[in-house]
Amino acid sequence: MTPDDFRTFGHTLIDWIADYRAGIRSRRVWSDAKPNALLEQLPSSAPTHPDSPESLMHDLERLILPHISNWQHPMFYGYFPANSSLEAVLGDLVSSGLGQLGLNWAASPALTELEERMLEWMQVASSIPKSMKGVIQDTASTATMVALMSARERSTDYALARGGLQSEAQAQMIYFSSQCHSSVEKGGLLAGFGKDNLRIVPVDKNFDLIPSELKQMILEDIALGKKPCAVVATVGGTTTTACDPLPEIAALAKEFGLWLHVDAAMAGSAMILPEKQDLFAGLEGADSLCLNPHKWLGATFDCSLYYVNDPEHLIRVMSTNPSYLQTSTDGQVKQYRDWGVPLGRRMRALKLWFLLRLEGIEKLQTRLRRDLENATWLETQIKNTADWTVLNPVRLQTLCVRHEPPELEGEALDKHTLAWVNQINQSGAAYLTPAMLEGRWMVRVSIGALETTFDDVAHLWRLMQEAANP
Ligand code: PLP
Numbered sequence: 001m002t003p004d005d006f007r008t009f010g011h012t013l014i015d016w017i018a019d020y021r022a023g024i025r026s027r028r029v030w031s032d033a034k035p036n037a038l039l040e041q042l043p044s045s046a047p048t049h050p051d052s053p054e055s056l057m058h059d060l061e062r063l064i065l066p067h068i069s070n071w072q073h074p075m076f077y078g079y080f081p082a083n084s085s086l087e088a089v090l091g092d093l094v095s096s097g098l099g100q101l102g103l104n105w106a107a108s109p110a111l112t113e114l115e116e117r118m119l120e121w122m123q124v125a126s127s128i129p130k131s132m133k134g135v136i137q138d139t140a141s142t143a144t145m146v147a148l149m150s151a152r153e154r155s156t157d158y159a160l161a162r163g164g165l166q167s168e169a170q171a172q173m174i175y176f177s178s179q180c181h182s183s184v185e186k187g188g189l190l191a192g193f194g195k196d197n198l199r200i201v202p203v204d205k206n207f208d209l210i211p212s213e214l215k216q217m218i219l220e221d222i223a224l225g226k227k228p229c230a231v232v233a234t235v236g237g238t239t240t241t242a243c244d245p246l247p248e249i250a251a252l253a254k255e256f257g258l259w260l261h262v263d264a265a266m267a268g269s270a271m272i273l274p275e276k277q278d279l280f281a282g283l284e285g286a287d288s289l290c291l292n293p294h295k296w297l298g299a300t301f302d303c304s305l306y307y308v309n310d311p312e313h314l315i316r317v318m319s320t321n322p323s324y325l326q327t328s329t330d331g332q333v334k335q336y337r338d339w340g341v342p343l344g345r346r347m348r349a350l351k352l353w354f355l356l357r358l359e360g361i362e363k364l365q366t367r368l369r370r371d372l373e374n375a376t377w378l379e380t381q382i383k384n385t386a387d388w389t390v391l392n393p394v395r396l397q398t399l400c401v402r403h404e405p406p407e408l409e410g411e412a413l414d415k416h417t418l419a420w421v422n423q424i425n426q427s428g429a430a431y432l433t434p435a436m437l438e439g440r441w442m443v444r445v446s447i448g449a450l451e452t453t454f455d456d457v458a459h460l461w462r463l464m465q466e467a468a469n470p
Helices: 003-022 037-041 053-067 086-098 109-125 140-155 182-190 211-223 246-256 267-272 274-280 311-318 349-359 361-383 410-427 454-468
Strands: 133-137 172-177 198-201 227-234 259-263 288-291 304-308 388-390 398-403 431-437 440-446
Touching (some): 003 053, 037 053, 086 349, 109 133, 109 304, 109 349, 140 172, 140 182, 140 227, 140 304, 198 211, 211 227, 211 246, 227 246, 267 288, 267 361, 304 311, 349 361, 361 388, 410 440, 410 454
Parallel strands (some): 172 198, 172 227, 227 259, 259 288
Antiparallel strands (some): 133 304, 288 304, 388 398, 398 440
């Protein structure tokens, strides 16, 4: 494709994406595709000769659109907002168009320096402690794994330079609550801790980690000759938006020498709201923090920000310095390849730059506040309606909801819950995520898609009542 061909086809494609977004309300929210339906329509091998852009466009409409779920739909209330703002989409397009690969600073000075500055912009906007330094990772899962690998090395005085974790006399222990995201357990396993060394700390009635239980576990493990290594605290847990008490956890981490990683993947977007800063009090006692602007804030997947107190430690754990990557500027500039697992990096900071410049912090704050107000409104409706219950404290934009007619309990109640939520989801009019909470099914309503208005939330509430009271 020549640049001129690109210009022509690119304009058509931009129009196509704009039309998709403008007309998204007319589509169903969640895909009703049958398993393998697309596979059966795709040729089993690549074309030998060039296809035309027109034929490709035709197949985008015919094959791809009917088989996607529309995450950007205003009636999307599933999982968490995975907002892909059009500003960030354009930034991402520039990143691909420039085709940069940041193997080291010299390979793309702007890639490194824009990333550094965007991390600082977000740090200031989000009141992240000044002592921290940031890097963009792909996902929160990677950030947590990197945090746990860092914790492992600090705790073992760099066992990686000797026989690794398996040569350690003491088992290294990590702690997190039952409300943590599954990526925490996965990160712990991938970082080599082993299932026996992961401890699940009980939570209180708000689903927040109980510090006294954490202390008890740490003391038990010490008494057994084990080494407490790290604790992962969550602000904005996936299921219930649980917010673990950071000041108490940070005090324990300090007392017993644990690495404290704070997973604020979803809730981290709310750090730009001064009135939500209380959820993050105590952050100055953390060793690392992760937040995902690719969720609620709108930075287009993937854009996960990872902040650490001591980047030198990251570098000691993850630096590689083969001769072909050495340059005359080493020592004067950041080499982000040493701050994470991959060597190559995309120019992900561009989408954040586009988003922050073209929206501005105030507009982002206004959108997030709109979502919080809509969540509070829905909470009030549900609490004031007979047989409906909100099961979590609504600290942000996620509600855990159940319709509980008095005659239903146990498995019959589960069946009812799944029936009404599946009816909504299958209708295509909205999408909500059913999830288990304390052994029973409930429904998560996660408000915050870019285009979700108050009227949309009011409409959802009507749909919920109709589906639960047929
Ligand atoms: N942590 C929390 C609290 C989350 O809500 C999620 C996503 O749902 C994750 C981690 C995983 O995020 P990612 O897809 O960026 O790995």
